[in-house]
Amino acid sequence: MIPQSQAAFRALADPTRRDILLMLRGQEMTIAQVAENFDMTRAAVKKHLTVLSDGGLITVRPEGRERINSFNPYGMAPVLDWLSSFDAFWDDRLAALRTAIEEDRT
Template sequence: MQTHQTINPQSTFRALADPTRREILLLLRSKDLSIAEVAGNFDMTRAAVKKHLRVLQEGNLISVTPQGRERINHLEPAALKAVSDWVSFFDELWDARLTALSSAIDKEWNSK
């Protein structure tokens, strides 16, 4: 069984508020990356990316493992459960609207 770190989702919501950080999380879906590797995907200094990684770590969205002189950043999707849980406080409300209103249109738009 997993330990349960985050009772309060503030640090996670805060981490998700920045588009660069959300992009980093998407990158880490496919594989773990060192700081330099993550930074290679952005038009900013490695130091700036490292700060973002720190915020993501504080939000429990990634874990960081030293490996030689590198720091391997690993996605921790479990933290997103806090977000998912919070959003679900509103499920009943929007169900009442959307299901009644237009699930068909919804599907169209979801295909993005």
């Protein structure tokens, strides 16, 4: 089994899946509704949705014969945690820039 953080990054690695996430960010959609926005088969869209679901980035719930796909903001936590590990780098760089600017003014 792939660790959740790796599954989330794997899901985000594909531009089509990132586009699907952006669409689902604003509304819930069925597979057919998602497929209308792409030049690919419904089966191909379903595979992308499966990868997004496996990565924890979307949730899927049955509603009658349909499967409703929704963005799961909590699935982004492993990605955000990893990205936040670089905050200290930027804090240090910005502090050095501020010091350089202040020294240049004097």
